[in-house]
Amino acid sequence: xxxxxxxxxxxxxxxxxxxxxxxxxxxxxxxxxxxxxxxxxxxxxxxxxxxxxxxxxxxxxxxxxxxxxxxxxxxxxxxxxxxxxxxxxxxxxxxxxxxxxxxxxxxxxxxxxxxxxxxxxxxxxxxxxxxxxxxxxxxxxxxxxxxxxxxxxxxxxxxxxxxxxxxxxxxxxxxxxxxxxxxxxxxxxxxxxxxxxxxxxxxxxxxxxxxxxxxxxxxxxxxxxxxxxxxxxxxxxxx
Amino acid sequence: xxxxxxxxxxxxxxxxxxxxxxxxxxxxxxxxxxxxxxxxxxxxxxxxxxxxxxxxxxxxxxxxxxxxxxxxxxxxxxxxxxxxxxxxxxxxxxxxxxxxxxxxxxxxxxxxxxxxxxxxxxxxxxxxxxxxxxxxxxxxxxxxxxxxxxxxxxxxxxxxxxxxxxxxxxxxxxxxxxxxxxxxxxxxxxxxxxxxxxxxxxxxxxxxxxxxxxxxxxxxxxxxxxxxxxxxxxxxxxxxxxxxxxxxxxxxxxxxxxxxxxxxxxxxxxxxxxxxxxxxxxxxxxxxxxxxxxxxxxxxxxxxxxxxxxxxxxxxxxxxxxxxxxxxxxxxxxxxxxxxxxxxxxxxxxxxxxxxxxxxxxxxxxxxxxxxxxxxxxxxxxxxxxxxxxxxxxxxxxxxxxxxxxxxxxxxxxxxxxxxxxxxxxxxxxxxxxxxxxxxxxxxxxxxxxxxxx
Numbered sequence: 001x002x003x004x005x006x007x008x009x010x011x012x013x014x015x016x017x018x019x020x021x022x023x024x025x026x027x028x029x030x031x032x033x034x035x036x037x038x039x040x041x042x043x044x045x046x047x048x049x050x051x052x053x054x055x056x057x058x059x060x061x062x063x064x065x066x067x068x069x070x071x072x073x074x075x076x077x078x079x080x081x082x083x084x085x086x087x088x089x090x091x092x093x094x095x096x097x098x099x100x101x102x103x104x105x106x107x108x109x110x111x112x113x114x115x116x117x118x119x120x121x122x123x124x125x126x127x128x129x130x131x132x133x134x135x136x137x138x139x140x141x142x143x144x145x146x147x148x149x150x151x152x153x154x155x156x157x158x159x160x161x162x163x164x165x166x167x168x169x170x171x172x173x174x175x176x177x178x179x180x181x182x183x184x185x186x187x188x189x190x191x192x193x194x195x196x197x198x199x200x201x202x203x204x205x206x207x208x209x210x211x212x213x214x215x216x217x218x219x220x221x222x223x224x225x226x227x228x229x230x231x232x233x234x235x236x237x238x239x
Numbered sequence: 240x241x242x243x244x245x246x247x248x249x250x251x252x253x254x255x256x257x258x259x260x261x262x263x264x265x266x267x268x269x270x271x272x273x274x275x276x277x278x279x280x281x282x283x284x285x286x287x288x289x290x291x292x293x294x295x296x297x298x299x300x301x302x303x304x305x306x307x308x309x310x311x312x313x314x315x316x317x318x319x320x321x322x323x324x325x326x327x328x329x330x331x332x333x334x335x336x337x338x339x340x341x342x343x344x345x346x347x348x349x350x351x352x353x354x355x356x357x358x359x360x361x362x363x364x365x366x367x368x369x370x371x372x373x374x375x376x377x378x379x380x381x382x383x384x385x386x387x388x389x390x391x392x393x394x395x396x397x398x399x400x401x402x403x404x405x406x407x408x409x410x411x412x413x414x415x416x417x418x419x420x421x422x423x424x425x426x427x428x429x430x431x432x433x434x435x436x437x438x439x440x441x442x443x444x445x446x447x448x449x450x451x452x453x454x455x456x457x458x459x460x461x462x463x464x465x466x467x468x469x470x471x472x473x474x475x476x477x478x479x480x481x482x483x484x485x486x487x488x489x490x491x492x493x494x495x496x497x498x499x500x501x502x503x504x505x506x507x508x509x510x511x512x513x514x515x516x517x518x519x520x521x522x523x524x525x526x527x528x529x530x531x532x533x534x535x536x537x538x539x540x541x542x543x544x545x546x547x548x549x550x551x552x553x554x555x556x557x558x559x560x561x562x563x564x565x566x567x568x569x570x571x572x573x574x575x576x577x578x579x580x581x582x583x584x585x586x587x588x589x590x591x592x593x594x595x596x597x598x599x600x601x602x603x604x605x606x607x608x609x610x611x612x613x614x615x616x617x618x619x620x621x622x623x624x625x626x627x628x629x630x631x632x633x634x635x636x637x638x639x640x641x642x643x644x645x646x647x648x649x650x651x652x653x654x655x656x657x658x659x660x661x662x663x664x665x666x667x668x669x670x671x672x673x674x675x676x677x678x679x680x681x682x683x684x685x686x687x688x689x690x691x692x693x
Contacts, residue, residue, distance in 0.1 A: 127565070143528030144512050160349040160446040161342040163332045164325075173335040193566055194528055201563060201570045201588050203524055203602045205514065207492010222339050230490035230498070239492075 036102060039092035044068045051092055054100050055080060086185075098187065101125060126166050130154075131188045131196035133170055136178025138235070143191055145233030148206045150199030152237065155210055162210070206230065209237040284397070286333040291390045293327035297351065298387050301380040305373065314362040317355045324352030340427040343434035344386065346446075351379055353446040378438050389430040396426065445647050453649070455494050457585070457610035460519030465497060471520045472499035472513040475552060475601075482511065490514065494607055496523045521607055522552065526600045531567035534593035538562065538569060544596050545571045545589035554587065567593045575606065577613055581642040584609040584651060613643065616653055618672035625655040625670040628677065633659035633666065644669055644679065654678050 039048060048067045055061035060083075061076035074090045081088040084099045092100070101124060130150050138149045156162040156169045163169050170179060178184040206212075211226050212235045213219050226238035300320040307313040328348040331341055338345070354375075361367040439448045463471070469484050476482055482501035490496050496514040503509065514523040536544075542559055549557050557573035558581060564570075568590055575585035588602040622639040629636060637658045646652050654669040665683040670676070 142510075144526055147526060158445075160353070161346040162338065163329065163345075164349070168329065168332060172332050172338065174337045190530060190566060191528060194531075194568060197563070197565045197568065197570070198526065198590065198600065198602075201572075201590070201602065202586075202605060203526060203588075203600065204492075204604065205490070205498075205512070205524070205526065207490055207494060207496070207604075209492065220337075220339065227491075229492050230488065232498075 036092075036094070036097045038094075039069055041069055041071070041074050041090065048073070050102070051077070051100065054102075094187070095185070098128075101128065127193070127196045127200055128188070129166065129170060130199065131192045132184045132186075133176055133179060134195050134199075135186055135188045135192040136184030137176060138233070139186075139189070139192070141233040141235065143195055144205055145235060146192055146195035147198045147203050148209075148232045148235065148237060149212060150196050151204035151206050152209050152212050154199055155204070155206075155208055159210055205232055206237040209239050211238045212236065283333070283335060286330045287390075287394065287397070290327055290330035290334075291387075291394060293323045293330060294348075294383060294387050294390055296323045297327065298380065298383040301351075301376055301383055305376055305380065310362050310365075310367055313367065314359050317359040317362065320355040321352045321359060324348050324355065328352065336427050340431055343431050343437065347382065347386070347434050347437050349446050350440050350448075351383070354379075354440055354442050357442050375438065375440070382434070382437055385433040386430065389426075389433055393426045393430075453608070455608045457607040458494060458516055458518050458521060460521075462518050463515075463520040467520055468497035468499055468515040468517075471515045471522075472497075472501060475513060475522050475525065476501065476511060481505065482508075485510070489517075494523055494604060516607065521603070522601065523604055523607060524600070524602045528599065529592075531592045532594040534567045536591070536593045536596050538564070541569050541591040541593055541596060542571050545591050545598065546573070548589060548598050548601075549573060549587065557587065560586070564593075568599065569593055575610060578615060579641065580615055580653070581640065581656075582610075582613070583642055584645045609645075613651075615643070616673060618653060618655075620672060620675050622655055625672065625675060626657065628670050628675050629657060629659060629668055633661055633668070635660045641672060642669070646678065652678055658683075 036047060039051060044067050046067065048069050049065055052061055052063075052065045052067070052073060055073070055076045056065060058080070060080045061073065063070075063072040063076075077092060077096065078088045078090045080086075080100070081090075081096060086095055086099060130153060133153060134146045134150050138146045141149070153166070153169055157164060157166055163172055170176065174180060176184070206229060209229050211223060213223055214234050215236055216234065223238070228236060228238045230237050297320060300316050300323065304313055304316040304320065307316055325348075328345055331345055331348060334341070358367060358372060441448055465487050469487060472484070473482060481504045483504060485500040485502040488498040488500070490498055495517045497517060499513045499515060501511045501513065503511075509527050509529045511525060511527040513525045515521070516523050542562070546557070546559065554573075554575075556576045558576055559571055560574045560581065560583070561572040562569060570588050570590045573587050573589065575582045575587075585606045587606045588600075589598060590600040591597070592599050618641065626636065626639060635658075638656050640656055642654055642656045643651050644654055652669075653672040655672055657668045657670070659666050659668060667679075667681040667683060668677065669679040669681075671678050
């Protein structure tokens, strides 16, 4: 009996120690990822106001912008997370901060800056979405390869055979592997963001291509019937 | 001994509990997965049924517009046709089938919608001549009837349990999203086959077939050799330091070019790629990237630097029209001018790093596509007269310069440009300099990254 009790007590102790360690670790990594603190139920402050403001602008939150993280705010965060492919845990961690448009990159423009006359109409969300897919598809490519992937995505929006919006092209089933397997949810590097912006501004190293693929990976032979234009980095680009 | 037995009992109990918990957890996971799959399946079914309904309506509307007597009736049908086609395209692109299998169908739907829209605009302007597009509509009607039939066949196979759409999604994921299972793919392949004889549509809209075949108006001169391209690339890098040519590639895109990769001689420099057009050796674009530090340059200083750089390249009559800023990188748009008229289609973009003012890139492809000497018409109305055409609710009206603006799909109009406020929102309004009509209204959106016009 005594031995059993001891065993149990010891295992409980170990479990608690592990849990505490895990919590500490996650808090630590959270801190190194972003300068924003992690928000959860019961907190209050300036940053909560920013989150509420943004959720309100985007139609997720109807309550008062009072800087208190209550039930309503939590529900809004969960809804936002569900709609954006994040883990719906109701806390605002680095990924949710990023998805809300407060980029974790240190060089990003300071959040909370008044947005002038704009009322939520910016192309910033689009640049960020594009950057995420670029990161997912071409993280190891040089800058030019990243710009080229961004340009292909944008060229598709202007082509009749593809959806006519950026989100339509990106979320088209099977269009991009990194979107299908969730790889594009990784944190975005500064280079990908730069590449996305350049592609949006009109840089197109591919000269109007609609397809790209890595010849080292198994692909449908159909793709080789396309008109190959050039190779940049490890990707082949075609019209 | 007694203690030992108890010990075993404890372990056994813990094992049973663990196994039970594991089983419960596994079952939970299983049901969650099943529910998700059903939800996904239902989404796909909905997209397919919506698609079928929309295509059905398209077919009916096309046949109705064939028999419509008055332009009013016709434009009502055209408007609905436009909406139905756009909705059908959105439905189609939600289905878990690769774009290789839906591309032609998607193009058909987009172009029918776009065609209907351009006919509708002609009807609004009173320019619609019945009879002229009769043949085209008749062919489109035939095509949509075929599509309709194929979709119905697909649906009946789903209804009889021969085909599951989510299966399609799972299978195609396994083969890297390039090849789905044969069963479903043959259905879509059959549809694509029907679309093969879809007529080339030449009309007045952004997705018209003839637009892809446009030639670059600004690219002139003789074809140049690789060696010439090398020299040209080193020339345009200007004050960026000294480089050696690493490799010269080629690109057969819209404007065929040599891609010259340059490696810096100085330690810590960044590689640069320059695209020089094969015909004429024009600078098409240049790109380089690096981590950009704390921004110390003001926008004015950076803009001046960008302008000086353009002048050094020989582009003298360029005026800044727009800028955007992100993460320490500023992109300035410059437009060409001719006889003091700003040519908006002929733009060159220059990106400047705001930490040390280095020119990071240049993009001249839209300039090369459009630039040529224009035959500018004489304005028939003066700036004062144009100003009176503005909506009287607009306040703080400024500007009034002559500009040439692109009008989709492929035309240009001479217009007066005005800036004006409505409450706190800033608008750009363009009044046609020939007939005084309002060509375009843009709202200026200011955000921390720059000025964006919508």
